[in-house]
Amino acid sequence: DIQMTQSPSSLSASVGDRVTITCRASRSISTYLNWYQQKPGKAPNLLIYGASSLHSGVPSRFSGSGSGTHFTLTISSLQPEDFATYYCHQSYITPYTFGQGTKLEI
Amino acid sequence: QVQLVESGGGVVQPGRSLRLSCGASGFTFSNYGMHWVRQAPGKGLEWLAVIWYDGINKYYADSVKGRFTISRDNSKNTVYLQMNNLRASDTAIYYCARVDGEGANNWLDPWGQGTLVTVSS
Numbered sequence: 001d002i003q004m005t006q007s008p009s010s011l012s013a014s015v016g017d018r019v020t021i022t023c024r025a026s027r028s029i030s031t032y033l034n035w036y037q038q039k040p041g042k043a044p045n046l047l048i049y050g051a052s053s054l055h056s057g058v059p060s061r062f063s064g065s066g067s068g069t070h071f072t073l074t075i076s077s078l079q080p081e082d083f084a085t086y087y088c089h090q091s092y093i094t095p096y097t098f099g100q101g102t103k104l105e106i
Numbered sequence: 107q108v109q110l111v112e113s114g115g116g117v118v119q120p121g122r123s124l125r126l127s128c129g130a131s132g133f134t135f136s137n138y139g140m141h142w143v144r145q146a147p148g149k150g151l152e153w154l155a156v157i158w159y160d161g162i163n164k165y166y167a168d169s170v171k172g173r174f175t176i177s178r179d180n181s182k183n184t185v186y187l188q189m190n191n192l193r194a195s196d197t198a199i200y201y202c203a204r205v206d207g208e209g210a211n212n213w214l215d216p217w218g219q220g221t222l223v224t225v226s227s
Contacts, residue, residue, distance in 0.1 A: 001168065034213040036151075043201055043217040044151065050211050087151050091212045094156065094165035096141075101150040 002026050002090050006099035013104060017078045021102045023071045023088035032092040035064055035073045038101075039084045047086075048073065078104075108132040108216055110202050115221030118192055126187040128202030128218055136180040139205030141214055142187045144198035144223075152198075156205065157185060192225045199223075 003026040013019050023033065031051035036044040046055045048064035051071055061076040075082055083106055088099040114126040128140065142154040155176040157164045164176050175188040185202055199222050203214035 030210075032210045032212075036214070038151075043219055044214075045217070046206075046213055046215040049207060049213040049215075055215065085150075089151075089153070089214070091207070092210050095167045096153040096156070098143075098151040098153060 001095055002029060002093065002097055004088055004090055004097050004099040006086075006088055006102050008102060009100065010103040010105060012106065013078055014106065015078050015080055019075050019078060019104065021073045021086055021104075023066075023073070023099050025069045025071075025090055025092075028068045029090045029092035031067045032090060033064075033066065033071045034089045034091060036087045036089065037082075037084045038087065044087065108204070110204065110216060110218035112200060112202055112218045112221035115200065115223045117224045117226060119227050120193060120225055122192055123188070123190045124192060124223060126189065126200055126202075126221060126223070128185045128187075130183045130185070130204070133204070135183040139212075140176075140178060140185040141203045141205060142174075142176060142185075143201045143203060143214070143217075144196075145201070145220075146195075146198040149198075154200075155187065158205075189223070192223075194225050197223060197225050 005024045007022045033051045035048040038044040052064045063074050085101045085103045109131045111129045118124050139158040141156045155166045157176045161178045178185045199220040201220045203217040206215045
């Protein structure tokens with residue numbers, strides 16, 4: 001199975017900060033990497049698919065990059081509504097797997 | 107609008123079975139694969155299973171293979187998760203989600219609101 005490892009597990013930041021979350025795959029997954037945002041008590045929502053494509057309706061301050069085994073999610077200028085938990089997910093091969101999550105806190 | 111609604115959760119004793127349902131609306135259900143994902147209390151997301159649009163190809167996480175079965179009824183726009191021999195460690199919110207994209211370039215969107223399963227004596 002492909003293991004997905006996110007870092008950091010938690011991150012303290014302030015409104016207006018630029019933050020980067022990293023996701024590493026245990027073997028190459030090309031660009032078959034997606035990012036989701038989850039707020040407390042809610043279902044996850046898709047942010048980025050195919051490593052770098054912004055899902056419809058997602059603000060442009062979110063961006064994704066990477067290929068192979070190393071991927072990043074960047075939020076260029078944190079807004080209050082961005083404080084949430086973020087997960088990466090590989091769709092390269094089943095069993096599909098998620099990273100353990102990164103909790104973004106004030 | 108596209109909507110997924112899970113049902114069937116509840117409290118169940120260890121060793122018993124439960125069947126979850128996920129009803130879909132707002133899109134042509136028979137054209138899309140469907141996933142089940144769970145989240146234990148205070149924990150991260152765990153992918154469980156996927157069934158492709160025709161109901162023939164199904165894949166499972168190792169943690170549930172042999173105990174859980176995913177199926178679908180395209181005439182009812184519903185995907186199911188049959189869970190047998192439940193354990194305390196299966197306690198979680200269970201989400202269904204639609205497969206979007208193509209081939210390996212696929213993602214989960216949208217997600218249902220989830221249904222809580224509690225395994226306890």
